[in-house]
Amino acid sequence: xxLYIKGGTVVNADGELAAxxxxxxxxxxxxxxxxxxxxxxxxxxxxxxxxxxxxxxGIDTHTHLDSIFMGKNTPDDFFSGQAAALAGGTxxxxxxxxxxxxxxxxxxxxxHSEAAKRSVxxxxxxxxITHWSDQVSEAMGKLVEExxxxxxxxxxxxxxxxxxxxxxxxxFHRCRELGAxxxxxxxxxxxxxxxxQELLKAGITGPEGHQLSRPPAVEEExxxxxVTLAKVAGVPLFVVHVMSKGAMEVVARARTAGQRVVGEAxxxxxxxxxxxxxYSDFRTAAKFVMSPPIRTEEHRLAVRAGLAGGALQLVATDxxxxxxxxxDSGRNSFLELPNGVNGIxxxxxxxxxxxxxxxxxxxxxFVEVTSTAAAKAFNLYPQKGAIKPGADADIILLDPNIAHxxxxxxxxxxxxxxxxxxxxxxxxxxxxxxxxxxxWDGRKLAVERGAGRLIRRQAHGPLFHGLDSQRQxxxxxxxxxxxxxxxxxxxxxxxx
Ligand SMILES: NC(=O)NCCC(=O)O
Ligand SMILES: [Zn+2]
Ligand SMILES: [Zn+2]
Numbered sequence: 001x002x003l004y005i006k007g008g009t010v011v012n013a014d015g016e017l018a019a020x021x022x023x024x025x026x027x028x029x030x031x032x033x034x035x036x037x038x039x040x041x042x043x044x045x046x047x048x049x050x051x052x053x054x055x056x057x058g059i060d061t062h063t064h065l066d067s068i069f070m071g072k073n074t075p076d077d078f079f080s081g082q083a084a085a086l087a088g089g090t091x092x093x094x095x096x097x098x099x100x101x102x103x104x105x106x107x108x109x110x111x112h113s114e115a116a117k118r119s120v121x122x123x124x125x126x127x128x129i130t131h132w133s134d135q136v137s138e139a140m141g142k143l144v145e146e147x148x149x150x151x152x153x154x155x156x157x158x159x160x161x162x163x164x165x166x167x168x169x170x171x172f173h174r175c176r177e178l179g180a181x182x183x184x185x186x187x188x189x190x191x192x193x194x195x196x197q198e199l200l201k202a203g204i205t206g207p208e209g210h211q212l213s214r215p216p217a218v219e220e221e222x223x224x225x226x227v228t229l230a231k232v233a234g235v236p237l238f239v240v241h242v243m244s245k246g247a248m249e250v251v252a253r254a255r256t257a258g259q260r261v262v263g264e265a266x267x268x269x270x271x272x273x274x275x276x277x278x279y280s281d282f283r284t285a286a287k288f289v290m291s292p293p294i295r296t297e298e299h300r301l302a303v304r305a306g307l308a309g310g311a312l313q314l315v316a317t318d319x320x321x322x323x324x325x326x327x328d329s330g331r332n333s334f335l336e337l338p339n340g341v342n343g344i345x346x347x348x349x350x351x352x353x354x355x356x357x358x359x360x361x362x363x364x365x366f367v368e369v370t371s372t373a374a375a376k377a378f379n380l381y382p383q384k385g386a387i388k389p390g391a392d393a394d395i396i397l398l399d400p401n402i403a404h405x406x407x408x409x410x411x412x413x414x415x416x417x418x419x420x421x422x423x424x425x426x427x428x429x430x431x432x433x434x435x436x437x438x439x440w441d442g443r444k445l446a447v448e449r450g451a452g453r454l455i456r457r458q459a460h461g462p463l464f465h466g467l468d469s470q471r472q473x474x475x476x477x478x479x480x481x482x483x484x485x486x487x488x489x490x491x492x493x494x495x496x
Contacts, residue, residue: 002022003021003044003047003433003438004021005020007034007050008049008050008051009049009052009363010031011054011055012372013364013372016364018033020034020037021387021395022037022040022044023393023436025436026393027392027436028388028392029389031387031389047438049397054396054397055366055367055397056371056375056384056385056395056396057090057433058348058370058371058396059371059374059380060085060090060092060316060319060374061093061374061377062240062241062316063093063320063344064318064340065078065081065319066081066095069098070338072326075321075323075326075413075415078095078118078120079118079449080412081413082118082447083447084413085121085344086121086440087412087440087445088345088346088348089349089396089440090344091121091122091394091396091434092121092122092124094125095125096125097112097127098111099131102131103133103136105128105143106142109146115452115454120434120449121434121447121452122392122435123453123454123455124148126148127151128153128161129151130154130161132171137170137174140171140174140180141178146456147455147457147458148456149178149379149457151175152182152183153168154185154189155189158189158192168184168226169229169233172230175233176234180459181237181378182230183237183238184237185240186222186225187214187291188218191221192213192218196335200335205334206282207285207288208277210337210339214291214292217246219242219243220246223239224250226239227259230259231259236260236261236463236464237262239264241316241318243266243293243295243303245298248303251311251312262314262463263313264312265306265312265314265369266316266318266343267350268290268419269303270303270307270354271353271354271420272419274293274295274296276288283328286324286328288419289327289338289340289341290318290320290339290340304354304355304360309360313377314368314377317343317344318341319340319343320339320340320341321340321341323415326338327417341419342417342419342420343419345413346406346411346423349427350423352366352427357426371385373385376461376462378461379457379460380455384455394435395432395433396432396433399428400427402430405424406425428442429442
């Protein structure tokens with residue numbers, strides 16, 4: 001059945017206008033001035049959008065669902081995590097797919113069929129690379145053929161997931177060759193490992209040890225290193241979870257110099273600060289532990305302003321919410337504290353509140369950072385990220401006048417903790433449409449297990465456009481052609 005979304009304000013990244021929207025068979029059929037599409041009203045379910053914003057569904061570029069991390073299973077799988085996402089206005093996400101033991105990425109990839117059985121909305125993956133070999137390089141090519149065109153590298157978690165600079169160089173060059181986008185978790189894992197031992201020796205075992213072992217400088221240094229290596233390799237780069245002012249400035253400077261770098265803010269990074277990590281109650285503190293750490297108010301405000309103003313390009317969640325009981329395993333040592341916080345359901349509301357209600361950004365910029373920029377970075381635009389004829393009908397209605405309070409008692413995640421507990425938000429997603437169907441009406445979900453689709457992407461997206469000719473010009477301008485020499489016995493005129 002068709003949907004006729006009538007009387008709302010349609011917002012795209014390039015502006016907003018009063019318009020009606022017709023949806024048919026999972027796609028946006030038409031967008032036109034109010035009343036102009038009335039001929040299509042017959043047999044359509046009418047959605048009254050008067051006074052509401054009609055916007056593209058959110059795209060979360062960074063989640064960890066149904067995953068084993070630090071030896072624990074995330075409480076949210078593809079059903080509960082995606083249901084939570086839909087209730088918060090997100091209609092597509094990119095999950096981090098871990099390789100099997102020994103770095104077997106093709107083996108890790110087979111996990112996606114499990115996700116498919118539970119999923120209720122569109123999703124895609126970034127494949128995590130932890131080892132390097134000819135087989136891994138070849139397997140990357142196979143995954144790109146399958147439409148999985150982004151690879152994630154951890155520069156932290158020493159002895160576990162951390163990769164070397166040498167691996168990054170191999171992998172960045174391979175990404176460049178394949179037209180696939182590399183993503184980095186940028187923190188200096190060696191510096192962190194050293195600090196962790198020093199802190200434990202000094203008797204600091206609580207969650208504050210996590211903070212102290214990962215100061216902003218270790219994030220900034222690794223971000224600069226990753227950006228530099230990507231520049232040397234001539235490949236675009238996506239920096240996940242930029243949490244500090246310095247790291248953000250590294251991204252912004254690289255972009256100002258013409259480098260193709262995308263910086264991802266997080267809902268946790270713009271929505272909360274680290275103050276409760278110093279609280280005496282363990283669970284209250286542990287709830288906020290993630291990497292890179294949630295930082296001081298100064299960093300939060302800087303990252304929020306940078307996201308609004310354009311220093312950062314989009315906002316994701318890094319949703320990896322744990323239960324309080326799971327966080328308890330870090331009571332004796334912060335090294336055992338599972339890293340990660342929630343956000344998949346809260347991101348759209350937190351971002352609306354922090355950017356639009358604060359007056360820092362327009363609804364169009366909100367759409368850009370929550371949806372359109374992600375679709376562009378991962379080569380899905382305008383199939384995703386726009387309310388335009390022909391686009392996927394992933395749409396949300398947001399009522400800017402409804403206030404609500406975020407709480408673990410009403411969220412849809414399987415976790416019992418919520419870092420945004422008690423946050424009062426003005427502006428509520430009162431309807432989510434996924435693949436052309438109303439799946440959230442502001443109170444209840446109508447989702448179907450298995451309805452989600454794995455979205456395959458084309459390599460060599462817009463971030464890669466022109467790179468080859470750019471490289472060619474660089475090589476020539478640096479005179480990288482063989483120098484012709486003759487043996488003059490050290491007595492050439494030039495030498496004298
Ligand atoms: N961010 C976090 O603390 N947990 C999830 C894994 C990661 O992205 O580093
Ligand atoms: Zn990370
Ligand atoms: Zn992550």
